[in-house]
Every structure is written in structure tokens, then in C-alpha cells.
Amino acid sequence: MGGSGRGIGRLNRRRGRLIERTIDAAVRNVPLYQKAKSLAAAMEQILSGEDTHAARCARAASKTAADAQLARRIAVLAKGDRLIRWTVTAVYRDRDGYPSTISYQDEDGQRQTLPVVRALFQGDHSRYRALIDAARSLPQQGNHDE
Incomplete structure (x- = not known):
């Protein structure tokens, strides 16, 4: 990640902020992806007829x-x-x-x-x-x- 020359500190701060934004986005998005996956599985179950009132x-x-x-x-x-x-x-x-x-x-x-x-x-x-x-x-x- 490092480098040499002028302005290298500013470059490292910019990369650090980018990594932090990526981590923050992952923390926000992973639960949403998990919920979407469980909802998709529930929809599949409903559409396949396994979760109808009669089946229950x-x-x-x-x-x-x-x-x-x-x-x-x-x-x-x-x-x-x-x-x-x-x-x-x-x-x-x-x-x-x-x-x-x-x-x-x-x-x-x-x-x-x-x-x-x-x-x-x-x-x-x-x-x-x-x-x-x-x-x-x-x-x-x-x-x-x-």
C-alpha cells in the first residue's frame, strides 16, 4: 500500500478512508444480503407449493x-x-x-x-x-x- 515520494501520506490516508468505507458498506450490506437470501428461499417454498395452507x-x-x-x-x-x-x-x-x-x-x-x-x-x-x-x-x- 505504501509508496515513496511527495504526498505519500495523503495517498495512504485516501486509501485508508477507501478501505474504511468498504468495511462500513460490508457491515451494512451483509445482513441485508442474508435477509434477501432467506426471503428468496421462503418465496421458493411458497411457489413450489410446500408452504400452502393445505400443506401446513x-x-x-x-x-x-x-x-x-x-x-x-x-x-x-x-x-x-x-x-x-x-x-x-x-x-x-x-x-x-x-x-x-x-x-x-x-x-x-x-x-x-x-x-x-x-x-x-x-x-x-x-x-x-x-x-x-x-x-x-x-x-x-x-x-x-x-
């Missing part, structure tokens, strides 16, 4: 059905049952009788615990209890391995 409703219904099926499975889980490829060693219940923690033995023979509400229902206790209550009200269909 279908995804929500699918998640609700999957959560209800999971709650039915958890409601009847007992010691010795198979859960995916693990053997349940204990089902701990809270003071109201809802399964709160599942203890299982993994394929390596190690004992593991799974906090049900936090791990599977994003910590939403009221929704979990409603799903378990609904599962308990259904007639029992037997315990199937998954």
Missing part, C-alpha cells in the same frame, strides 16, 4: 397422528417390552400416573433413560397428558413390538 394443515395432521400413536404406545409400555430394538427395563411414572421416564437396555447392554416429555413431546406436559388420556380412553389393542 397436512403436516400438522400427520404430526398429530404420529404423536397420538406414540402416546398410545407409551401408555401401554411395560417392563420387558421391546421398543424399536431396545428392551424396556422400567417405566417410571409421575405422581399422577403418567409415564415420565423410560429406562431401557440398548444393544450394547448399557442401561439408558429417556425423559419422555422432554425428549419426545418438546417439553409440552399438557399436550402429552391430553394424548395419554386419549390413548387410555381407547380400547386396548394389545402390545405390538415396533
